[in-house]
Amino acid sequence: MLAEAQIQDFIKNGYVHLHGAFDCSPGSIAHRWVQDTWKRNGIDEHDRSTWPVGKIHMPSTEIIPAKEISPLAVEAIRELCGGKDRIDGDNIRWSNGFIANYGMGRDQEWQAPSPSVKGWHKDGDFFKHFLDSPEQALLTIIVFSDIDPHGGGTFIAPDSIRHVAEFLRDRPEGFSPFDFSEAGLIEKCEHFVEATAKAGDVILMHPYMLHASSFNHSEKARFIINPCCSFKEPMCFHRTDGSDYSPVERAVLHALSVEYLDFHITSERERIVPPRLKHQAELLEKEKERAGT
Numbered sequence: 490m491l492a493e494a495q496i497q498d499f500i501k502n503g504y505v506h507l508h509g510a511f512d513c514s515p516g517s518i519a520h521r522w523v524q525d526t527w528k529r530n531g532i533d534e535h536d537r538s539t540w541p542v543g544k545i546h547m548p549s550t551e552i553i554p555a556k557e558i559s560p561l562a563v564e565a566i567r568e569l570c571g572g573k574d575r576i577d578g579d580n581i582r583w584s585n586g587f588i589a590n591y592g593m594g595r596d597q598e599w600q601a602p603s604p605s606v607k608g609w610h611k612d613g614d615f616f617k618h619f620l621d622s623p624e625q626a627l628l629t630i631i632v633f634s635d636i637d638p639h640g641g642g643t644f645i646a647p648d649s650i651r652h653v654a655e656f657l658r659d660r661p662e663g664f665s666p667f668d669f670s671e672a673g674l675i676e677k678c679e680h681f682v683e684a685t686a687k688a689g690d691v692i693l694m695h696p697y698m699l700h701a702s703s704f705n706h707s708e709k710a711r712f713i714i715n716p717c718c719s720f721k722e723p724m725c726f727h728r729t730d731g732s733d734y735s736p737v738e739r740a741v742l743h744a745l746s747v748e749y750l751d752f753h754i755t756s757e758r759e760r761i762v763p764p765r766l767k768h769q770a771e772l773l774e775k776e777k778e779r780a781g782t
Contacts, residue, residue, distance in 0.1 A: 512689065617663040
Protein backbone atom coordinates (compact mmCIF):
# COMPACT_ATOMS: atom_id res chain seq x y z
CA MET A 490 0.00 0.00 0.00
CA LEU A 491 2.86 2.36 0.81
CA ALA A 492 4.96 3.76 -2.00
CA GLU A 493 8.70 3.03 -1.89
CA ALA A 494 9.34 6.74 -1.38
CA GLN A 495 7.16 6.68 1.74
CA ILE A 496 9.03 3.68 3.13
CA GLN A 497 12.40 5.30 2.47
CA ASP A 498 11.20 8.50 4.13
CA PHE A 499 10.10 6.46 7.15
CA ILE A 500 13.54 4.84 7.37
CA LYS A 501 15.23 8.24 7.19
CA ASN A 502 12.84 10.45 9.19
CA GLY A 503 10.83 7.97 11.22
CA TYR A 504 7.25 8.74 10.23
CA VAL A 505 4.60 8.42 7.52
CA HIS A 506 1.50 10.65 7.30
CA LEU A 507 -1.54 8.89 5.81
CA HIS A 508 -4.11 11.42 4.63
CA GLY A 509 -7.80 10.55 4.71
CA ALA A 510 -7.21 7.10 6.15
CA PHE A 511 -10.67 6.74 7.69
CA ASP A 512 -14.14 8.27 7.68
CA CYS A 513 -15.02 10.96 10.24
CA SER A 514 -18.21 12.22 8.60
CA PRO A 515 -21.60 12.22 10.37
CA GLY A 516 -22.87 8.67 10.73
CA SER A 517 -19.39 7.17 11.09
CA ILE A 518 -18.09 5.45 14.19
CA ALA A 519 -15.39 8.12 14.52
CA HIS A 520 -17.93 10.95 14.44
CA ARG A 521 -20.13 9.28 17.06
CA TRP A 522 -17.17 8.72 19.36
CA VAL A 523 -16.21 12.41 19.17
CA GLN A 524 -19.77 13.60 19.81
CA ASP A 525 -20.03 11.29 22.84
CA THR A 526 -16.96 12.89 24.49
CA TRP A 527 -18.81 16.00 25.62
CA LYS A 528 -21.34 14.11 27.73
CA ARG A 529 -18.75 11.59 28.90
CA ASN A 530 -16.52 14.38 30.22
CA GLY A 531 -19.33 16.58 31.54
CA ILE A 532 -18.41 19.44 29.19
CA ASP A 533 -20.71 21.69 27.16
CA GLU A 534 -19.47 21.75 23.57
CA HIS A 535 -20.99 25.21 23.04
CA ASP A 536 -19.83 26.80 26.30
CA ARG A 537 -16.07 27.23 26.33
CA SER A 538 -16.17 28.29 29.97
CA THR A 539 -16.75 24.61 30.75
CA TRP A 540 -13.68 23.51 28.78
CA PRO A 541 -10.71 22.60 31.00
CA VAL A 542 -7.38 24.31 30.47
CA GLY A 543 -5.62 21.04 29.84
CA LYS A 544 -6.01 17.49 28.56
CA ILE A 545 -8.08 14.51 29.58
CA HIS A 546 -6.71 11.02 28.98
CA MET A 547 -10.08 9.34 28.65
CA PRO A 548 -10.69 5.69 29.48
CA SER A 549 -11.91 3.36 26.74
CA THR A 550 -15.55 2.30 26.83
CA GLU A 551 -15.72 0.93 23.28
CA ILE A 552 -12.98 -0.99 21.49
CA ILE A 553 -13.21 -2.40 17.97
CA PRO A 554 -10.78 -3.91 15.42
CA ALA A 555 -8.97 -1.12 13.59
CA LYS A 556 -9.64 -2.81 10.24
CA GLU A 557 -13.35 -1.99 10.71
CA ILE A 558 -12.46 1.71 10.73
CA SER A 559 -9.37 1.91 8.54
CA PRO A 560 -8.21 -1.13 6.53
CA LEU A 561 -5.72 1.23 4.88
CA ALA A 562 -4.01 2.07 8.18
CA VAL A 563 -3.83 -1.59 9.22
CA GLU A 564 -2.19 -2.52 5.93
CA ALA A 565 0.33 0.32 6.27
CA ILE A 566 1.16 -0.81 9.82
CA ARG A 567 1.76 -4.34 8.57
CA GLU A 568 4.06 -3.10 5.79
CA LEU A 569 6.18 -0.99 8.13
CA CYS A 570 6.46 -3.90 10.57
CA GLY A 571 7.55 -6.43 7.95
CA GLY A 572 4.30 -8.11 6.96
CA LYS A 573 1.31 -9.82 8.52
CA ASP A 574 3.46 -12.71 9.82
CA ARG A 575 5.30 -10.36 12.21
CA ILE A 576 2.35 -8.41 13.52
CA ASP A 577 -1.18 -9.58 14.16
CA GLY A 578 -3.36 -7.09 12.32
CA ASP A 579 -6.52 -8.68 13.67
CA ASN A 580 -5.41 -7.66 17.17
CA ILE A 581 -4.83 -3.99 16.27
CA ARG A 582 -7.70 -2.28 18.03
CA TRP A 583 -8.85 1.31 18.25
CA SER A 584 -11.03 2.80 20.94
CA ASN A 585 -12.79 5.92 22.17
CA GLY A 586 -10.11 6.42 24.82
CA PHE A 587 -9.21 9.86 23.47
CA ILE A 588 -6.42 12.14 24.52
CA ALA A 589 -8.68 15.20 24.48
CA ASN A 590 -6.91 18.56 24.45
CA TYR A 591 -9.46 21.27 25.21
CA GLY A 592 -6.98 24.12 25.41
CA MET A 593 -3.83 23.06 27.20
CA GLY A 594 -1.66 26.14 27.65
CA ARG A 595 -4.15 28.57 26.18
CA ASP A 596 -3.46 30.79 29.19
CA GLN A 597 0.28 30.78 28.42
CA GLU A 598 2.51 32.08 25.65
CA TRP A 599 2.82 29.74 22.67
CA GLN A 600 5.92 27.51 22.68
CA ALA A 601 7.41 26.27 19.42
CA PRO A 602 8.88 22.74 19.43
CA SER A 603 12.35 22.72 20.98
CA PRO A 604 14.25 20.94 23.76
CA SER A 605 12.93 23.56 26.21
CA VAL A 606 9.36 22.25 25.87
CA LYS A 607 8.44 20.08 28.82
CA GLY A 608 7.25 16.51 28.56
CA TRP A 609 9.42 14.97 25.84
CA HIS A 610 9.22 11.18 26.17
CA LYS A 611 9.37 7.80 24.49
CA ASP A 612 6.15 5.82 24.57
CA GLY A 613 5.84 2.46 26.29
CA ASP A 614 5.18 2.86 30.01
CA PHE A 615 4.27 -0.81 30.41
CA PHE A 616 7.59 -2.57 29.74
CA LYS A 617 11.34 -2.40 30.28
CA HIS A 618 12.95 -1.01 27.13
CA PHE A 619 15.60 -2.77 25.05
CA LEU A 620 16.90 -2.00 21.57
CA ASP A 621 14.88 -4.94 20.20
CA SER A 622 11.75 -4.61 22.35
CA PRO A 623 8.68 -6.12 20.62
CA GLU A 624 6.07 -4.55 22.88
CA GLN A 625 5.79 -1.32 20.87
CA ALA A 626 6.20 -1.83 17.15
CA LEU A 627 5.00 1.62 16.12
CA LEU A 628 3.95 4.88 17.72
CA THR A 629 0.61 5.84 16.18
CA ILE A 630 -1.45 9.04 16.16
CA ILE A 631 -5.03 8.49 14.99
CA VAL A 632 -6.59 11.89 14.35
CA PHE A 633 -10.32 12.48 15.00
CA SER A 634 -10.41 16.28 14.67
CA ASP A 635 -8.67 18.85 12.47
CA ILE A 636 -5.39 19.98 14.01
CA ASP A 637 -4.26 23.37 12.74
CA PRO A 638 -0.95 25.07 13.58
CA HIS A 639 -0.89 25.96 17.29
CA GLY A 640 -3.88 23.63 17.70
CA GLY A 641 -2.42 20.98 19.98
CA GLY A 642 -0.57 18.94 17.37
CA THR A 643 1.98 16.53 18.80
CA PHE A 644 5.59 17.73 18.67
CA ILE A 645 8.00 15.14 17.28
CA ALA A 646 11.79 15.03 16.94
CA PRO A 647 12.69 12.91 13.88
CA ASP A 648 16.42 12.87 14.62
CA SER A 649 15.72 11.47 18.10
CA ILE A 650 15.58 7.97 16.63
CA ARG A 651 19.37 7.93 16.27
CA HIS A 652 19.94 9.11 19.83
CA VAL A 653 17.46 6.62 21.31
CA ALA A 654 18.97 3.79 19.22
CA GLU A 655 22.49 4.61 20.39
CA PHE A 656 21.30 4.91 23.98
CA LEU A 657 19.57 1.51 23.99
CA ARG A 658 22.34 -0.20 22.01
CA ASP A 659 24.73 0.72 24.82
CA ARG A 660 22.35 -0.61 27.49
CA PRO A 661 21.66 -4.29 26.78
CA GLU A 662 20.56 -4.60 30.41
CA GLY A 663 17.45 -2.56 29.54
CA PHE A 664 16.10 0.78 30.70
CA SER A 665 13.09 2.01 32.69
CA PRO A 666 10.40 3.77 30.61
CA PHE A 667 10.07 6.44 33.30
CA ASP A 668 13.70 7.59 33.06
CA PHE A 669 13.90 8.62 29.38
CA SER A 670 12.96 12.22 30.14
CA GLU A 671 15.97 12.39 32.44
CA ALA A 672 18.40 10.84 29.95
CA GLY A 673 19.18 14.13 28.17
CA LEU A 674 18.38 12.74 24.72
CA ILE A 675 16.10 15.55 23.55
CA GLU A 676 18.92 18.08 24.13
CA LYS A 677 20.86 16.28 21.38
CA CYS A 678 18.08 16.78 18.82
CA GLU A 679 17.97 19.54 16.20
CA HIS A 680 15.00 18.60 13.99
CA PHE A 681 11.50 19.29 15.33
CA VAL A 682 8.06 19.05 13.73
CA GLU A 683 4.59 20.19 14.82
CA ALA A 684 2.28 17.42 13.58
CA THR A 685 -0.75 19.13 12.07
CA ALA A 686 -3.44 17.00 10.42
CA LYS A 687 -7.04 16.62 9.29
CA ALA A 688 -9.70 14.46 10.90
CA GLY A 689 -9.29 10.98 9.43
CA ASP A 690 -5.50 11.18 9.08
CA VAL A 691 -3.14 8.64 10.61
CA ILE A 692 0.50 9.32 11.48
CA LEU A 693 2.66 6.22 11.91
CA MET A 694 5.97 6.77 13.67
CA HIS A 695 8.98 4.75 14.69
CA PRO A 696 8.73 3.51 18.30
CA TYR A 697 11.93 5.43 19.15
CA MET A 698 10.40 8.79 18.22
CA LEU A 699 10.62 11.25 21.11
CA HIS A 700 7.51 13.43 21.24
CA ALA A 701 5.68 15.89 23.46
CA SER A 702 2.29 17.54 23.85
CA SER A 703 1.86 21.09 22.58
CA PHE A 704 -0.33 23.99 23.64
CA ASN A 705 -3.74 24.26 22.00
CA HIS A 706 -4.32 27.93 21.22
CA SER A 707 -7.08 27.23 18.70
CA GLU A 708 -10.82 27.54 19.23
CA LYS A 709 -11.26 23.78 18.77
CA ALA A 710 -10.85 20.73 20.95
CA ARG A 711 -8.32 18.21 19.68
CA PHE A 712 -9.10 14.49 19.77
CA ILE A 713 -6.55 11.76 19.06
CA ILE A 714 -5.78 8.22 20.20
CA ASN A 715 -2.37 6.58 20.17
CA PRO A 716 -3.00 2.83 20.34
CA CYS A 717 -0.05 0.49 20.60
CA CYS A 718 0.67 -2.37 18.21
CA SER A 719 3.25 -5.04 19.00
CA PHE A 720 5.57 -7.41 17.18
CA LYS A 721 5.04 -11.12 17.71
CA GLU A 722 8.79 -11.52 18.31
CA PRO A 723 11.63 -9.14 19.30
CA MET A 724 13.20 -7.13 16.52
CA CYS A 725 16.24 -8.69 14.87
CA PHE A 726 19.19 -6.73 13.50
CA HIS A 727 21.24 -9.67 12.22
CA ARG A 728 18.98 -11.44 9.73
CA THR A 729 20.62 -13.87 7.33
CA ASP A 730 18.83 -12.29 4.40
CA GLY A 731 19.39 -8.55 4.69
CA SER A 732 16.38 -7.81 2.51
CA ASP A 733 14.14 -9.39 5.15
CA TYR A 734 14.48 -6.51 7.63
CA SER A 735 11.26 -4.65 8.32
CA PRO A 736 11.28 -0.88 7.69
CA VAL A 737 11.17 -0.42 11.49
CA GLU A 738 14.34 -2.50 11.85
CA ARG A 739 15.97 -0.85 8.84
CA ALA A 740 15.37 2.54 10.44
CA VAL A 741 17.34 1.43 13.50
CA LEU A 742 20.24 0.17 11.39
CA HIS A 743 20.14 3.39 9.35
CA ALA A 744 20.18 5.46 12.54
CA LEU A 745 23.21 3.53 13.81
CA SER A 746 24.95 3.70 10.38
CA VAL A 747 25.40 -0.07 10.23
CA GLU A 748 24.11 -2.84 7.99
CA TYR A 749 24.14 -5.48 10.72
CA LEU A 750 24.10 -5.56 14.52
CA ASP A 751 24.45 -8.67 16.66
CA PHE A 752 22.49 -7.40 19.65
CA HIS A 753 21.56 -9.51 22.69
CA ILE A 754 19.84 -8.46 25.90
CA THR A 755 21.56 -9.20 29.22
CA SER A 756 18.56 -9.14 31.60
CA GLU A 757 14.98 -10.38 31.63
CA ARG A 758 12.20 -8.59 29.79
CA GLU A 759 9.66 -7.13 32.20
CA ARG A 760 6.08 -5.96 32.03
CA ILE A 761 5.12 -2.94 34.15
CA VAL A 762 1.73 -1.83 35.46
CA PRO A 763 1.63 1.91 34.56
CA PRO A 764 0.22 4.45 37.06
CA ARG A 765 -2.11 5.89 34.40
CA LEU A 766 -4.40 2.85 34.67
CA LYS A 767 -5.52 3.87 38.16
CA HIS A 768 -6.32 7.40 36.99
CA GLN A 769 -8.30 6.13 34.00
CA ALA A 770 -10.29 3.79 36.25
CA GLU A 771 -11.24 6.83 38.37
CA LEU A 772 -12.33 8.75 35.26
CA LEU A 773 -14.45 5.80 34.16
CA GLU A 774 -16.28 5.79 37.49
CA LYS A 775 -17.05 9.51 37.05
CA GLU A 776 -18.41 8.80 33.55
CA LYS A 777 -20.70 6.12 34.96
CA GLU A 778 -21.97 8.54 37.61
CA ARG A 779 -22.80 11.17 34.98
CA ALA A 780 -24.54 8.54 32.86
CA GLY A 781 -26.44 7.24 35.89
CA THR A 782 -25.19 3.69 35.44
